[in-house]
Amino acid sequence: VQLVESGGGLVQPGKSLKLSCSASGFTFSSYGMHWIRQAPGKGLDWVAYISSSSGTVYADAVKGRFTISRDNAKNTLYLQLNSLKSEDTAIYYCASITTSYWGQGVMVTVSS
Amino acid sequence: VLVTQTPSSLPVSLGDQASISCKSSKSLVHNNGITYLAWFLQKPGQLPQSLIHTVSNRFSGVPDRFSGSGSVSDFTLKISRVEPEDLGVYYCLQYVHYPLTFGAGTKLELK
Numbered sequence: 001v002q003l004v005e006s007g008g009g010l011v012q013p014g015k016s017l018k019l020s021c022s023a024s025g026f027t028f029s030s031y032g033m034h035w036i037r038q039a040p041g042k043g044l045d046w047v048a049y050i051s052s053s054s055g056t057v058y059a060d061a062v063k064g065r066f067t068i069s070r071d072n073a074k075n076t077l078y079l080q081l082n083s084l085k086s087e088d089t090a091i092y093y094c095a096s097i098t099t100s101y102w103g104q105g106v107m108v109t110v111s112s
Numbered sequence: 113v114l115v116t117q118t119p120s121s122l123p124v125s126l127g128d129q130a131s132i133s134c135k136s137s138k139s140l141v142h143n144n145g146i147t148y149l150a151w152f153l154q155k156p157g158q159l160p161q162s163l164i165h166t167v168s169n170r171f172s173g174v175p176d177r178f179s180g181s182g183s184v185s186d187f188t189l190k191i192s193r194v195e196p197e198d199l200g201v202y203y204c205l206q207y208v209h210y211p212l213t214f215g216a217g218t219k220l221e222l223k
Contacts, residue, residue, distance in 0.1 A: 002132065033211075036160075041214050043201075043203065043214060043215075043217045044152070044203050044205075045214070046205075046211060046212040046214065046218075049210070049212070057210045057211070058211075059211045068156065073147045083204075086158050093160070095160075097150060097162070097165070097205070098165065098205055100161075100162035100165070100171040100172075101162075102159050102160055102161070102162070103159070104159055108117065
């Protein structure tokens, strides 16, 4: 099983970024998936969830700015990050809580 | 849902038993009767790893010295005999109510 995130980097406040999480080794389409983030030196912070049928839920801090989506044909999970703020700086993990799978994480730094 | 995890720091000696508490502000029992409380360990410099789901069920490969217990809104993770690879930060997570919420973490460290 592998979850491999990509798309992170340094971005200015107010700009956008799109993260991807490529899944392999399990039936991706059957599972709900989460994005969870961790600011430097801080704890874990849940960001968003998408069900196997593409229903979505967001944390209040990102609602209206972030969009989670999935492409089951490509076994890929996405997180579109818009209107980024400095407080969005974190490592972003994709994860399936019910199966215990976590990606290695991708760093997003929001700074001018 | 507020999740309160204690203690924030837990100094131990190798071979000790360790116990971490996680209390939620609401019942974590779903309408289907299942209680959605999980435990994770994050070792220094590593990504989180899943230990336990639905209160007391260990994921595959997790040693049986880890055990979870509790019900409704009061939960405990016990490590029967701490080994060096158990050191790190432990988090509980309630995943029955959205938004999901993690505890603030418990750092298990050597005395």
